[in-house]
Amino acid sequence: xxxxxxxxxxxxxxxxxxxxxxxxxxxxxxxxxxxxxxxxxxxxxxxxxxxxxxxxxxxxxxxxxxxxxxxxxxxxxxxxxxxxxxxxxxxxxxxxxxxxxxxxxxxxxxxxxxxxxxxxxxxxxxxxxxxxxxxxxxxxxxxxxxxxxxxx
Amino acid sequence: xxxxxxxxxxxxxxxxxxxxxxxxxxxxxxxxxxxxxxxxxxxxxxxxxxxxxxxxxxxxxxxxxxxxxxxxxxxxxxxxxxxxxxxxxxxxxxxxxxxxxxxxxxxxxxxxxxxxxxxxxxxxxxxxxxxxxxxxxxxxxxxxxxxxxxxx
DNA sequence: ATCGATGCAAAGACTTTGCAGCCAG
DNA sequence: CTGGCTGCAAAGTCTTTGCATCGAT
Numbered sequence: 515x516x517x518x519x520x521x522x523x524x525x526x527x528x529x530x531x532x533x534x535x536x537x538x539x540x541x542x543x544x545x546x547x548x549x550x551x552x553x554x555x556x557x558x559x560x561x562x563x564x565x566x567x568x569x570x571x572x573x574x575x576x577x578x579x580x581x582x583x584x585x586x587x588x589x590x591x592x593x594x595x596x597x598x599x600x601x602x603x604x605x606x607x608x609x610x611x612x613x614x615x616x617x618x619x620x621x622x623x624x625x626x627x628x629x630x631x632x633x634x635x636x637x638x639x640x641x642x643x644x645x646x647x648x649x650x651x652x653x654x655x656x657x658x659x660x661x662x663x664x665x666x
Numbered sequence: 667x668x669x670x671x672x673x674x675x676x677x678x679x680x681x682x683x684x685x686x687x688x689x690x691x692x693x694x695x696x697x698x699x700x701x702x703x704x705x706x707x708x709x710x711x712x713x714x715x716x717x718x719x720x721x722x723x724x725x726x727x728x729x730x731x732x733x734x735x736x737x738x739x740x741x742x743x744x745x746x747x748x749x750x751x752x753x754x755x756x757x758x759x760x761x762x763x764x765x766x767x768x769x770x771x772x773x774x775x776x777x778x779x780x781x782x783x784x785x786x787x788x789x790x791x792x793x794x795x796x797x798x799x800x801x802x803x804x805x806x807x808x809x810x811x812x813x814x815x816x817x818x
Numbered sequence: 819a820t821c822g823a824t825g826c827a828a829a830g831a832c833t834t835t836g837c838a839g840c841c842a843g
Numbered sequence: 844c845t846g847g848c849t850g851c852a853a854a855g856t857c858t859t860t861g862c863a864t865c866g867a868t
Contacts, residue, residue, distance in 0.1 A: 535821095573859080577823085590747075594745070596748055634803065648801075651796055654794070
């Protein structure tokens with residue numbers, strides 16, 4: 515799924531509305547997440563930005579990403595490889611994890627998510643309050659040079 | 667969900683059938699995973715075992731867990747916290763992730779998994795071969811001292 | 819002006835690697 | 844016996860922390 519980059523103003527408002535200061539670093543990091551839809555780690559975000567922003571430090575990228583997660587502007591992706599990766603999409607959705615390339619592809623399907631949530635609510639799990647669900651679909655991309663397409 | 671510890675002989679056969687040598691270390695590590703149903707990391711497994719097995723080394727625990735994953739005897743759990751955790755249950759199932767305690771509770775529901783798999787097959791995702799699915803349910807345990815119960 | 823945010827570097831946590839010696843098959 | 848496995852320690856990767864300085868409000 516391709517992400518639509520919001521206008522700069524809208525990003526500023528998103529940050530400001532949480533009480534955080536609107537800094538240049540937070541803006542470029544948030545933009546980088548919209549530009550790179552492969553759920554980058556802190557290191558990948560830093561490498562992507564450091565040429566254009568030589569004064570940006572890796573530590574700031576780490577801190578900023580965690581801060582944005584705390585404020586629910588972005589979220590962490592569940593991963594099996596022990597690396598923290600981030601996602602600008604905070605609504606419930608699924609991920610296709612390619613075992614060979616470690617690409618993670620968004621797979622948003624509101625009908626599926628609604629179906630699962632409904633199922634879990636009917637199930638009545640005692641002593642557990644559900645906040646969010648993420649379906650991780652593990653597999654393999656036979657033709658890495660081609661796109662992965664999802665039909666409705 | 668409580669795990670049933672298989673007989674020692676059955677564990678030995680499980681290891682041998684993959685072509686791996688049946689060593690004492692592999693046996694105790696596999697047993698530890700059955701005893702600790704909270705999806706422990708390598709470090710946690712090591713701490714759990716090192717008193718009883720003073721000669722066991724942390725590096726061996728790391729290597730063994732990865733080896734067992736390669737042979738599909740165990741699997742990795744999808745986690746948002748950047749730590750590799752392991753699960754003896756290799757069949758498709760879900761996990762309840764508690765945000766406060768970082769406990770991960772197994773939630774096996776074959777009907778749910780079948781429903782999701784069927785849905786995804788009907789969906790026809792082009793250029794992606796599904797190998798496995800894991801549903802991660804994120805939430806909170808209001809009473810940590812009580813059990814989390816799931817009604818059928 | 820104020821207080822939170824950044825940059826830097828050092829420290830810490832987590833994991834892998836290389837190799838000599840050991841042991842299961 | 845012999846090749847795979849282990850223990851050890853060192854190195855590597857990933858992430859956090861402390862603090863002086865900077866800059867958004």
